[in-house]
Amino acid sequence: MDENEHSPQSDKHKMDPKHISDVMSENEFCMLEPWKELEKYGDKIISITDQNGDSLIYTIHQTMMRVELPQALKQGEQFTFQVTGTTI
Numbered sequence: 001m002d003e004n005e006h007s008p009q010s011d012k013h014k015m016d017p018k019h020i021s022d023v024m025s026e027n028e029f030c031m032l033e034p035w036k037e038l039e040k041y042g043d044k045i046i047s048i049t050d051q052n053g054d055s056l057i058y059t060i061h062q063t064m065m066r067v068e069l070p071q072a073l074k075q076g077e078q079f080t081f082q083v084t085g086t087t088i
Contacts, residue, residue, distance in 0.1 A: 043085045051080045 020032070048056045048067055057068040069079055 043087050045083060045085045047084045049082045049084070051082075056081055 021028070045058070045060065045065065048058045050056055050070070056070075059066045059068075067081060073079055
């Protein structure tokens with residue numbers, strides 16, 4: 001799952017030195033570090049639960065989230081879970 005593409009920790013917001021010019025406007029200079037403005041966007045995950053309300057183990061790495069299912073799904077099976085979060 002792509003948990004939060006606006007996270008300041010996302011690699012997509014890191015500076016690309018080839019965009020540095022000899023002369024830059026203030027806006028262009030600020031865009032070299034766009035993650036500084038991103039703390040006010042996105043969502044914060046509070047919990048992940050299954051359809052019975054039982055907590056599921058999950059891991060978030062930068063913008064990706066992995067949910068550990070209680071057992072592997074067989075072909076054609078489905079699994080329902082609830083994500084509880086808050087908007088920043």
